[in-house]
Amino acid sequence: MSKHTIIEGIAAPLPIANLDTDQIIPKQFLRGIDKAGLDRGILYDLRFDGQGHPRPDFVLNQPAYVRAPILLGGANFGCGSSREHAVWGLQQFGVRAVVASSFGEIFYSNAMNNGLMLAIVSEEEMQRLFAEAAEAAAAASPVQVRIDVEQLQVHSATGSAGFTLSERHRRMFMDGLDMLGASLQHLPAIQAFAERWHEANPWLKNVAGAARARIDRPAGASGG
Template sequence: MHDKTSIEGIAAPLLIDNLDTDQIMPKQFLRTITKEGLDKGVLFDLRFEPDGKPRADFVLNRPEFKDTRILIGGPNFGCGSSREHAVWGLQQLGIEAVIAPSFGEIFFSNALNNRLLVIALEPEQIATLLQELAISNHHLCIDLEKMQLQCGSQTFDFTLAARHKQMIVEGLDMVGATLHMLPQIEAFEAKHDAACGWAKVLPENGEVHA
């Protein structure tokens, strides 16, 4: 697998303050025992009329945003319950990154642990970014190596923890990221055993022999 060094494509504005995970993934779509098909539930009440027809005025239903890969959200994006399905559904819908002034804390962690990039920018930067997107046909490039957003004539820096950057760039899950630290883990175990050799795990029968 090649490293993912950038995320590039259409960025759609979804400027809803306090968009919570219940709105992102309504409860009726949580019954499945697998992750499959969650894309159908993403933002369901915003995307569809009560009779199931797409809402023509909703941003992701507009032709120019058909292949959206990046969302520009409002403050406190992903607040509410801890349902991880909200992240999985966004990814199944083709979303690879969300940019917003702030995020719900649990959603933020769930997203990065599942390799959905979340980027926090100042409100003033978001406003400038939206202006540039309107000029550049909503095209945005996220450079994961430089940790910069590039849109039109503007460049925005962002921060990302080294561990999460590695997970996204190298396509690692939590287990894979942990295994990358195996030499450090083994070194710690060896140091611990040398310092605390007297600490022995009891056998299953509970008997200790000299």
């Protein structure tokens, strides 16, 4: 994950309250065993009609908003089931951040642990951003938004709004770390704890390896 503190670009307005993860990535796109191709399913039923034709009135199908790096979402964005695919798919689709007044709790954790920035601003500020986006669209000039992760500010032409992050999430994002990378920063302490634990409880050391060795031992071979 790359290091960054600024996310900026066109912001696509998606003022749909309670947009859940089943809508963000429908179940038929979850059949694979890896993350490949999840972008094809992002907001599929909003982007396409029943015959699979693009809906021209949907914001992300409009030329000005194709591959917009920022979404302006409605309240409780990402509620519903806990599928992490919603985050992976949005990232594959080119989304780097979502600004909304609230998010589904599990979606929020999944996003922050995978480097998808979520900025929670007040409902009043969201309505200002939506109004700005509507005026910009009427003028055929999509709204531009700048998210400063270090200063915890969302900037646009009509104003700025603060947002909050835990220091852990803020540092993870600024340092380009996912959850595994953040954990590995404490590797010396983890190794030291493991050594102390195994010294005190030697029978618990490498239990899985010992069990595997017994299973793989040829029939009739003596064991230690």
